[in-house]
Amino acid sequence: MAYVKVKRRELTFAERMYLPAILKGLSHTFKHFVGAGGRAGVTMQYPEEKWELPNFYRGVPALVKDEDGREKCVACSLCEFVCPPRAISIIPQEIEGVVEKAPEVFDIDMLRCIFCGYCEEVCPEEAIFMSKEYEICGTSREELVYGKSKLYEIGLTLGDDGGVTDATKKWERLAREQSEQGVDTHQGADTE
Amino acid sequence: MHTLLAATAADSEGFFAWLNALFVEQTWPRALLIVIVVGLTVPGLVSALVWAERRGSALIQDRLGPNRCGPFGMFQSFADLAKFLFKEDVIPGHVNKPIYLLAPAIAVIPPLVALAFVPFGANVFIADVDTGILAAFAVTSLHVYAISLGGWASNSKFPLLGGVRASAQMISYEIALGLSALGVFIIVGDLRLISVVEMQTDGWMIGAGETLRSAGDWTRLFDWNIFKQPLGALIFMIAGFAETNRHPFDMPEAESELAAGFHAEYSSMKFALFFLGEYAAMVVFSSLFVVLYLGGWTLFGLENVLSDWVTSYGAENAGWINWASVAEGFLHVGIFFSKTLVLLLFFIWVRWTLPRFRYDQLMRLGWVRLLPLSLAWLVVTVIGVAIVRGL
Numbered sequence: 001m002a003y004v005k006v007k008r009r010e011l012t013f014a015e016r017m018y019l020p021a022i023l024k025g026l027s028h029t030f031k032h033f034v035g036a037g038g039r040a041g042v043t044m045q046y047p048e049e050k051w052e053l054p055n056f057y058r059g060v061p062a063l064v065k066d067e068d069g070r071e072k073c074v075a076c077s078l079c080e081f082v083c084p085p086r087a088i089s090i091i092p093q094e095i096e097g098v099v100e101k102a103p104e105v106f107d108i109d110m111l112r113c114i115f116c117g118y119c120e121e122v123c124p125e126e127a128i129f130m131s132k133e134y135e136i137c138g139t140s141r142e143e144l145v146y147g148k149s150k151l152y153e154i155g156l157t158l159g160d161d162g163g164v165t166d167a168t169k170k171w172e173r174l175a176r177e178q179s180e181q182g183v184d185t186h187q188g189a190d191t192e
Numbered sequence: 193m194h195t196l197l198a199a200t201a202a203d204s205e206g207f208f209a210w211l212n213a214l215f216v217e218q219t220w221p222r223a224l225l226i227v228i229v230v231g232l233t234v235p236g237l238v239s240a241l242v243w244a245e246r247r248g249s250a251l252i253q254d255r256l257g258p259n260r261c262g263p264f265g266m267f268q269s270f271a272d273l274a275k276f277l278f279k280e281d282v283i284p285g286h287v288n289k290p291i292y293l294l295a296p297a298i299a300v301i302p303p304l305v306a307l308a309f310v311p312f313g314a315n316v317f318i319a320d321v322d323t324g325i326l327a328a329f330a331v332t333s334l335h336v337y338a339i340s341l342g343g344w345a346s347n348s349k350f351p352l353l354g355g356v357r358a359s360a361q362m363i364s365y366e367i368a369l370g371l372s373a374l375g376v377f378i379i380v381g382d383l384r385l386i387s388v389v390e391m392q393t394d395g396w397m398i399g400a401g402e403t404l405r406s407a408g409d410w411t412r413l414f415d416w417n418i419f420k421q422p423l424g425a426l427i428f429m430i431a432g433f434a435e436t437n438r439h440p441f442d443m444p445e446a447e448s449e450l451a452a453g454f455h456a457e458y459s460s461m462k463f464a465l466f467f468l469g470e471y472a473a474m475v476v477f478s479s480l481f482v483v484l485y486l487g488g489w490t491l492f493g494l495e496n497v498l499s500d501w502v503t504s505y506g507a508e509n510a511g512w513i514n515w516a517s518v519a520e521g522f523l524h525v526g527i528f529f530s531k532t533l534v535l536l537l538f539f540i541w542v543r544w545t546l547p548r549f550r551y552d553q554l555m556r557l558g559w560v561r562l563l564p565l566s567l568a569w570l571v572v573t574v575i576g577v578a579i580v581r582g583l
Binding site: 035 | 251252256541542
């Protein structure tokens with residue numbers, strides 16, 4: 001293979017002394033030290049300051065209640081079946097009222113959850129949503145299995161600003177989006 | 193010589209008279225007092241330095257650094273110390289246990305002992321040794337044993353490499369260090385460190401018994417040895433960086449090459465002792481630099497003005513303690529440590545600016561550049577002194 005001999009530039013005396021370069025470097029770091037280096041002050045003070053999370057963020061799955069304060073979950077166990085890491089475990093119970101079933105126990109093992117959001121997608125009752133909660137910590141494994149009360153508590157953090165986080169209007173939103181995109185929303189209804 | 197207790201105390205009876213007699217007739221009580229003060233000050237200074245290093249490096253890199261623990265994160269070092277104390281003390285099974293345990297102790301003791309030879313003020317010193325600088329160098333050079341023994345006793349690859357590098361590096365740079373400092377002592381004609389400081393108030397010799405002071409008081413600004421020995425000071429500084437294993441010469445640690453180098457197998461308090469030793473060595477080197485080149489406790493003659501002021505104030509408020517003497521001592525120590533602190537911050541500044549030297553570059557710089565240069569400078573100094581003193 002052909003090769004090219006690169007002629008290296010002779011270093012000047014000042015360059016070989018190395019000291020002028022050191023002084024230049026010191027002045028550069030001093031500029032940064034006094035905050036004139038360009039990117040000073042970009043650090044976010046985490047527990048006090050937090051990121052603005054986008055609406056599509058998938059945090060801890062949370063349960064919600066309807067506008068009358070009833071549990072929306074009917075313990076159909078679809079989320080339990082679809083959950084890839086099997087983080088969800090549900091024990092149903094019979095109740096009196098509009099629906100016949102509700103979960104007696106609804107546990108999500110947060111050590112197993114992979115935040116895939118399948119539970120939210122599969123839920124026919126719009127009862128489970130991915131919240132923006134991401135600070136998951138505990139001092140024992142048991143503490144990190146989130147029970148029903150904890151999941152409803154997190155559900156309260158879901159706003160109703162009309163986006164994905166609108167905890168009670170999932171189908172309406174889907175229908176709206178589909179009509180916006182020109183999808184025939186009555187196709188499914190015809191086959192009923 | 194100033195005494196710690198007032199003259200009136202000598203006339204009184206009982207405890208104070210006994211105390212005064214003790215301090216006047218014996219030298220060890222005062223030395224003991226200063227030993228205790230220095231022994232408590234240096235670890236405190238080291239923890240402050242660690243904080244300054246972490247905050248300073250963070251600011252240089254546009255970060256914030258530790259800012260949670262106390263005001264501006266100042267108590268971070270103490271939190272770290274508590275952590276070090278309560279951590280499990282792991283001794284790996286493959287080490288040579290006696291030497292492994294000895295190395296951290298050797299890392300701390302020589303720098304602390306070397307401070308005994310440093311005069312912090314005209315009357316604030318632990319030992320006034322006639323061979324001052326030689327004793328200090330002799331003790332600080334023991335520091336290499338800590339690193340090479342620690343690396344050897346760890347009985348694993350990277351620490352061993354770190355230890356080998358350290359021994360070669362520190363021994364090579366010690367020669368340049370000693371030779372560059374020699375110029376100062378040729379000018380002074382005395383190895384006592386107190387004489388070195390006192391000489392730096394004399395002004396430039398321009399002939400036998402004549403100084404440049406006749407040209408005016410402004411010449412006091414140039415009394416310090418750094419103006420008489422600029423190249424010597426530069427070589428001493430560079431060699432000092434290598435001696436204390438600081439960037440850009442931190443070969444024994446060389447994180448990117450040797451993991452943690454010589455202290456890779458050390459954890460908890462034993463690691464903290466190595467850490468303390470490194471920073472204490474920095475304090476020692478900075479103090480020596482201040483004594484040799486930056487005029488010790490002097491400040492262009494201002495220290496005399498200030499000293500007169502504080503001693504007159506102290507004389508008015510005399511009690512059984514000689515406040516004049518104490519105030520002067522604090523003044524001198526204050527000036528001395530301000531200069532030392534500036535140098536220590538310079539150490540930190542350099543560390544976060546320069547990349548590490550390659551090992552062969554380090555050796556070439558030491559043996560091929562600095563050693564001949566310091567010898568040449570020595571010859572220049574000798575000729576200069578001979579001319580000034582009229583042979």
